[in-house]
Amino acid sequence: MSYFGRFGIKPGFVWSSINRIWWLVSLNPKTLLWLLPNISLMSKHKLILLRHGEGAWNKENRFCSWVDQKLSENGVLEAQECGRMLKQHGYEFGRVFTSILSRSIQTAWLVLEAMGQEWVPITKSWRLNERHYGALIGLNRAEMALNHGEKQVKLWRRSYDITPPPINESHPYFAEIYNDRRYNTCDVPKDELPKTESLKEVLDRLLPYWNDVIIPEIKCGQTVLISAHGNSCRALLKHLEGISDTDIVKVTLPTGVPVLLELDENLRPVKPRELLGDQAKIQAAIKKVEDQGKVVEGNK
Numbered sequence: 001m002s003y004f005g006r007f008g009i010k011p012g013f014v015w016s017s018i019n020r021i022w023w024l025v026s027l028n029p030k031t032l033l034w035l036l037p038n039i040s041l042m043s044k045h046k047l048i049l050l051r052h053g054e055g056a057w058n059k060e061n062r063f064c065s066w067v068d069q070k071l072s073e074n075g076v077l078e079a080q081e082c083g084r085m086l087k088q089h090g091y092e093f094g095r096v097f098t099s100i101l102s103r104s105i106q107t108a109w110l111v112l113e114a115m116g117q118e119w120v121p122i123t124k125s126w127r128l129n130e131r132h133y134g135a136l137i138g139l140n141r142a143e144m145a146l147n148h149g150e151k152q153v154k155l156w157r158r159s160y161d162i163t164p165p166p167i168n169e170s171h172p173y174f175a176e177i178y179n180d181r182r183y184n185t186c187d188v189p190k191d192e193l194p195k196t197e198s199l200k201e202v203l204d205r206l207l208p209y210w211n212d213v214i215i216p217e218i219k220c221g222q223t224v225l226i227s228a229h230g231n232s233c234r235a236l237l238k239h240l241e242g243i244s245d246t247d248i249v250k251v252t253l254p255t256g257v258p259v260l261l262e263l264d265e266n267l268r269p270v271k272p273r274e275l276l277g278d279q280a281k282i283q284a285a286i287k288k289v290e291d292q293g294k295v296v297e298g299n300k
């Protein structure tokens with residue numbers, strides 16, 4: 001799909017618009033002076049999506065998902081650095097949204113603290129939780145790749161509509177997750193909470209929250225930070241950027257790197273997403289996350 005196609009813009013429309021603009025400018029070059037500032041006005045809202053800083057199980061290469069883990073020492077530094085960078089860029093958040101998992105909440109606290117914006121309201125919902133990885137929770141990705149093949153692990157991790165086997169009561173983390181009282185506070189009964197999810201199912205449970213709770217804040221003019229997880233952020237990116245079911249496989253987010261989306265008044269992106277920070281470091285971090293699903297050399 002073309003770049004414009006991702007945003008639902010047909011190629012014919014793009015060419016006819018370019019021709020029309022060219023025609024206007026050739027009639028009167030001063031049109032350019034009017035056009036340039038107005039193009040930048042198309043961006044009405046700035047939204048920051050953030051995968052939390054590194055958690056203890058990111059480091060151990062285990063599927064963490066709904067297991068509640070705190071940030072590692074490195075994750076704390078990543079979140080603080082992210083806050084300092086957002087402050088330098090002049091961001092002033094009006095609302096922050098997190099999941100109900102500690103690593104996303106702790107990241108939001110550290111970011112706001114580094115920005116001197118601790119007072120900004122934080123709203124939490126299970127609907128921003130990481131994808132429920134079902135029976136895969138707690139397992140090591142590299143060992144899974146050795147036992148099931150790298151291709152299968154990539155399908156489980158990155159495909160749109162493949163659902164891993166569900167978690168059941170014999171799973172070592174079942175009780176820890178479902179006896180946790182945070183799940184009594186959800187807007188669905190505990191026994192209706194997921195036992196596994198594809199990315200599609202993450203989007204299905206996230207969208208009502210995005211539409212009913214987050215969008216109204218953005219439309220009121222608030223600059224919003226969503227501090228969430230690799231896959232809940234991927235699901236939202238897929239929705240906002242109109243990424244196809246096949247292309248979403250190629251999207252991987254590193255920890256602690258803010259993703260800037262500039263949206264028009266209808267909350268459609270006006271330019272490609274921007275991962276803020278040192279681009280070489282960001283590419284290396286993305287590769288590191290992708291490589292988590294590969295067999296470790298010595299074990300082949």
Ligand SMILES: O=C(OP(=O)(O)O)[C@H](O)COP(=O)(O)O
Nearest residue numbers: 062063064065130157229230231
């Ligand atoms: O807990 C997880 O994501 P998170 O660290 O963003 O919360 C998942 O285990 C991420 O795994 P993945 O990168 O294999 O999708």
